[in-house]
Amino acid sequence: MDTETQKIIREPRPAKQTYSFRVLFIAAEMGNTSFLIELIRQYPDLIWKVNDDKQSIFHIAVKHRHEGIYNLLYEIGAMKDLITPLKDPNDNNMLHLVGKIAKQKRLNDVSGVALQMQRELLWFQEVREMIPPSYRERVNKDGLTPHELFTMEHKELVSQGEKWMKGTASQCMVVAALIATIVFAAAFTVPGGYDQNNGVPLFHSKATFMVFVVADAISLFASSASILIFLSILTSRYAESDFLDSLPKKLISGLLTLFLSIITMTVAFGVSFFILYNKGLLWIPVLICVFAVFPVLLYIWLQYGLFFDVIRSTYISRYIFKPKKQVLYYKNPNV
Template structure:
């Protein structure tokens, strides 16, 4: 990173460097694109119309700048991205960005091997697509198990409410009331609402993850479709875990009161721990998906 910043300052001080080419007829921007150095690449936006004289240049193998993007990045350059599927998304975003920079007539130019930039990209990233599919399916299956378990728990909790049901007979009809004993308490209403939200959120999460499993896993799906489904599934799963914990903690406020109020308070404090643990474990993945899918200017 430090070397990159030094090169950026060096180019700004000596603008003529942008016209220098190596033995393979590649400028510093061609090398930058190949090695995914965004800071140096962004200088193309500062030089204005002159970029149209640099981007079409071809090397000794008839590769233009977009061909260089088609080659797969080194694994070390993708290590900071969480998950293989998001690494594929990063590569697609980079290809899309450089494609918009290249003149239209050069986007389908073939190199000496007879490959267009996109054909080269597809060939180079075929293995990454396969690895991304395996990673997504593995992650999705694990999340679906958790979501299904939560749905089962909160569904059962909806019919075994804290305090049970009023079993006395109605004076008018002679039938049992069947009304929850604590139905008039605010805490009981919070329990019911939280339990319902947890059930609906877990069911939604299952359906979203199911849609990921049944996807085509085409190359272009890794750009927006699959990452958006993944973040939606993780968010709904997080919501179901949180509301399940709330329902569990609130249920003790329904049962314990007055002198025993410390019991539900203590339980709620410990109940926050699984939610915080989930956030900590999934934080990097959340940030990578959101920044690439929703915050990137390339999408």
């Protein structure tokens, strides 16, 4: 760091900024982004200040996983290369700080241990791209690079994430196997039976019968695909990097194919009653179809939280580090 920057950071504080400087790091630790922005707008030089551990507000934001404050780095331009390399007394730079596991309160903001590990990986990947390349492999006083520190700190989280992912995959795999068994048997016990002379299904010419056949086949293929996907989750190597993309995307695919198999199984079940009771007793298949919708809605209600959390964590969370608009420095429309 050049001497001019060091002078700016360590220069004595004006009396009117004493209170601002004291609350600056408290606001950063608590994640009070709006208050911090207003404070910096009044006293722009506060952005250069460091605490007793030689950490800026951005280091504290990274340490406590406050993305709103961290994203202010995108607004200060090239000056960020003078702030991100700052080291604490233990030679920990910003990447070392994100290598340390977040506090449990911040981890609990994401449901599911595997998704918590994914969020930690997203933070590490983001900060790694932010700091100068020459600082990515620097060692601290313990002789650890940021990635070595990350691996050591997150070893238990990886283990718990593996158990959570395997437990979820195992339970879903059992359901998929049951559906595959049912629809496979249904394919050879079609409604109405077969013609004893030529073996052709009696209702093969009906449109509803074709719907039954197609729905049953899709259910069988979807449930079989779901089994294979969940099996791949169970046999995964569970490396750190797998929690970032591979495992969450497999879980999404498995849940989607399982949902498809349930829907098509229900369709095949309901249509079979239209084939058998299409004359005079139409109210029976209609009533059956109404009740058949219940398990589909129940699956959506029970699995919606998990599915949405995986989608949000895998695809939407990547954009928390890309601010859509400037909030620190803005143009006054009246000027």
